[in-house]
Amino acid sequence: MTMIRPAIRTGEHFFNGDVACAEGAIASGCRFFAGYPITPATEIAEAMSARMPEVDGIFIQMEDEIASMNAILGASCAGVKSMTATSGPGFSLMMENFGLGIMMEIPAVLVNIQRGGPSTGLPTITGQQDMMQARWGSHGDYEVIALSPCSPQEMFDFTIKAFNLSEKYRLPVLVMADEIVGHMMEKVIIPEKKDIHLISRKKPAVAPEEYLMYQPEADHVPPMANAGDGYKVITTGLTHDEKGYPAMNAEAHEKLIKRLCDKIIKNRSDIIEYEERYIDDAEIVVITYGIPARSTLRAVKDARNAGIKAGMLRLITVWPFYEEKVFELAGKTHALIVPEINNGQIVREVERSARGKTKVIPIRKFAEMHTPQEIFKVIKEVSK
Amino acid sequence: MIHSEVHPMDSLIRKDRMPHIWCSGCGLGTNFTCYLEALKKSGIPLDKCVIVSGIGCAGRAPGYTNIDSYHTTHGRAIPFATGLKLANPELSVTIFSGDGDLFAIGGNHFIHAARRNIDINIICINNFNYGMTGGQFGSTTPLGSKTTTSPYGNYEHPFNLVYVAAASGAVYVARWTTIHVRRLASSIEEALLKKGFTFIEIISPCPTNFGRRNKLGEGLDELKYYRNHSIIKHFIDPKEADLTLNGEIIVGKFVDIDKPTFLDNQPDLSQKQDNKVTKT
Amino acid sequence: MKNIQIKIGGFGGQGIVLAGYILGKAASIHDKKNATLTQSYGPESRGGSCSAQLIIGNDEIDYPKVSQPDILLIMSQEAYDKFTPELTKGGILLYDEDLAKPTNNFGKTTRVHSIPATRYAEEIGKKVVANIIMLGFFTAISGLISPDAMKKSIRSSTPSGFEELNVKAFDRGYESGLTKTNQKK
The missing domain is CATH 3.40.50.970 (Thiamin diphosphate (ThDP)-binding fold, Pyr/PP domains)
Structure with missing residues (x-):
């Protein structure tokens, strides 16, 4: 068996x-x-x-x-x-x-x-x-x-x-x-x-007659009734009001879109996670996410061994993008280096967030991860 | 005028959403009422009944129904409903949507849900065109029919929906028209109580778009046409039930069989540990 | 133990990735080291070239790919030709002598050993256990992983009913490795 x-x-x-x-x-x-x-x-x-x-x-x-x-x-x-x-x-x-x-x-x-x-x-x-x-x-x-x-x-x-x-x-x-x-x-x-810490969706605290599908609480998130719970759920992909009824007008649309965005934007500090390595005195920071972070870590260690003040900011949460952190780093570094296995995507966000305060250098790579040497080479060039 | 009178369907509709968007002469109001009637008669606890639709005129029905209702994206009611049903088998899940939604953009989902025998009910309002977008031809439009995208007459062969449903594995297949209110309501009731993937096609007038361009008259004229040209032929081979623009309409129940559903066929692992479905 | 880079090369169907899996699991789960296994393969399930790459050691493994193997386990001529030039000076090359013929010379420090793994596997009764014989051979010669850890990993990674056959295959390769390197049992 x-x-x-x-x-x-x-x-x-x-x-x-x-x-x-x-x-x-x-x-x-x-x-x-x-x-x-x-x-x-x-x-x-x-x-x-x-x-x-x-x-x-x-x-x-x-x-x-x-x-x-x-x-x-x-x-x-x-x-x-x-x-x-x-x-x-x-x-x-x-x-x-x-x-x-x-x-x-x-x-x-x-x-x-x-x-x-x-x-x-x-x-x-x-x-x-x-x-x-x-x-x-x-x-x-x-x-x-x-x-x-x-x-x-x-x-x-x-x-x-x-x-x-x-x-x-x-x-x-x-x-x-x-x-x-x-x-x-x-x-x-x-x-x-x-x-293992688990979170479950908020359930309605009111009786079905009083329940509104999309009435948010203070955190901008509405409690959710499931099918079969007796709440007579009404929901649609159309723009809708708090009741879940279609609402075809500019006012309702703006209200809904803003709340859908606000529930993420205004809870950013709860949502965003990141990892910093060797960042405190870093003059050059490699901003990375996903698998290139592992080459980056090696490259940053090698740079430190070579006497270069390099650090790593690894984005665990890529979206929402942690622009405040990038702006802060931009103000105290010579360069931000962004290795990605693409033609340069998140580097655009880094550039936008840096607001011209430092050099932003992409390392574009296709169909394979960067070697630590490739990242180290760029760190070394920038440090000169 | 007596305003205090309670309509027998009042408890089943969201009154504050009235008036509905459907045109005068459209068959949807009648078809919808037949569904509500069946829902009431079926005796299934309303808290466990769910209605799902995609996009289109028929797709607005869930928003008017006073039970759990999900108005999803164009063509995707069936996979959405599949998730609902499999996640909570206690639910009685019905899809109320149109021919374009279910058989053109959503056709692939239809044949596969039927093949898997997902225990859901499909009510397809077939008005032979895309009514909501102003009357374009679709996958059920009869050959030669005029629509806004077939100005010289439709040159595509249409699906015979009951034949598609039967061939795909539906355990219950029937076709009625909007005029067959009693037979339709009892057929829907039968389907609601039937285990497995059921399919009911309702031939329904769209005087504003399809009827007008094909000289079918007002909605009432179309209903008269249905009355005079429908032939009830239970359990004939649905292959024989093709529809044409000005031909006869074969209606009736064509398939009523039993076979194990997707859930019936789930692997039975003995010596299970205590890992019951986690509801959140 | 410093991090060691290992590459296993052959063709699809030989159990190259499985060999890598068994080795990685033995190191990380049973010998409590760090281990990372990556692989590369073509679109075909059988016959295409195939390799498993491992990094094993006590240090944090950052870059997960093998850049320069310290140890090679070779089970095809193609893999031999492709990977032996990458071998670290002073590294170890182990190959199936019926599947690959030496085509180059190595410096004196490189330890080169061969074994007729596939032939031994046929003698045992199943050609498919050649990969396990190679692992036994590797375990004896490298001394990196304990034979106990390897056997535990083999037992939990092979289909039920075939555990003993695979352990037997491991022992066959292990003994051969001890003999080649004049180690005592």
Whole structure:
């Protein structure tokens, strides 16, 4: 008889990032996964297909990524934490209904194991080319939350973080990983259940007759009734008022869009996380996220050994972008260096935030991660 | 005028959302009432009933229904409803949407949900065109029909929806027209109580767009046409139930079978540990 | 222990990545070191060139890719030709002598050992355990990982019913490694 594994596999494991992500989801209480096979995210679907029946959850392989995104939104509306995982082409297909999740304010997690694009691009090879799509990929004005892990352990930890943020702020949260993190294997420590902090969506505190679907509380987030709870939910992708009724006018639209943005913007200090290394006296700072952070750390250590005052700011939360921090660093450094596995995306945000106070230097790389030497070389040149 | 009279459907609609957006002569009001009637008669606790739609004239029905209602994006009602149903099997989930939404942009979802036998109910209002955008041809528009994007007559062959549904694996397939109010309501009730993927097509007038351009007269004229040209043929092969612009309309129940649903077929892992579905 | 870079090369279907997985898991879970496994492969499931790259040691592993391998485990001529020029001076080269023929000379400090791993695997009864024989050979010669850790990792990573066969394969390679390097059992 096959051993049924518990929901939380407390202990040490040698996992790849994709599997760690699946385990993080399950540890978060995710009991619904809808997906479509796509390299290099397929291992997440495979892991979920094996694990969901073990924990009384549902795994469904949908007909495409459009369906996958909608299915997780539906499942979340029924009160079950839900996730999908994909890569570039599938991410593009999900974008319209990622917007539906933003508009209807539905918690869910969308994982993108990035590969090279556009189009079919490089299915088996890495990239960070969807970072701007993560921010602006669906139509309309809105704010997003996107986390960027750089190890299998972080795939586990950040998936939990993503679920917590999605439940707290009522929106689909993005985990923007890449092929290297998805496929690399390392030790993943899964804590005991009591040490995993989980957040669940706010439920209405009033009777159904008094409940308004989109009446926000002080934190700009409205409590959420699930289907079947007796609250006669009414929701639509149309611009709507506090009741959830369609409201086709400028005033209602402005009010809704501003609140959808404010619930992220005004809670930035709660949402944004980052890591600083050797930053206090740094004259040159490398701003990084995701897998290049690991080359960056090596390069910064090498620079310190060579007597160069270099430091690293790693963005854990890429969106919302931590512009105040970048502006602050811009005021006290010779240069900000931004290595990315793309043609320069987040570097635009760095430039915008630096407001001309320092040099901003991109290190563009395609389809492979930067070597530490490549980053060190730029640090050294700048230090001269 | 007596204003105190209570309409029998009042408890099922969101009165503060009236008047609805539907044109005079449109079949949607009648079709919607048949759905509400069936909902009431089915005896399913209303707190467990959910209505989902995509985009279009028919897609506005959930917003008028006083139960849990989800008005999603164009074509995507079925996968959204799939998530709702699988996450909470206690829910009775019905999709009320149009032919363009369910079979053109959403066609792929339809065939796959039917194939999987997801336990949801589809009510498809077929008015042969995209009414909300002003009357373009779609995947059900009869050959030769005039619409704003087929000014010389539609040169595409249409789907026979009941045939598509049956071939895709639906366990219950029926077609009625807007005039068949009693049969339609009892058919919807039957579908609501049936386990598995059910499909009901309602042939419905769109006098403002489709009817006007194809000289079908007012809404009432279309209903008269349905009355005079409908033939009830239960359990015939749905392949034989093609529709044409000026031909007969075969209606009736074509499929009523039983087979395991997606949830029935879930793997049964013995010696389960205590990891029940976590509701949040 | 300083971080060591290891590359395992062959073709798809030989269990190259599985060998890397077993080694990485033995090091990180059972021997309590740090280990990172990355891989590269073509679109084909069988026959294409394939490699597993490992970094193992007690230090924090930042850059996860192998830049210059200290140890090579080679199971095809293509991998031999491609990877041996990258080998660190004073490194270790281990190869399956029936699948690759030496095409270059190494400096005196490089330790080069060969084993007919695939042939031994056929003798044991399953050609697919050649990768495990290579791991046994590696364990004996490198001394980096404890044989106990390797065996634990093998038992938990191979299909049920085949654990003993795989442990036997490991022992075969391990003994051969001890003999080659004149170590006592």
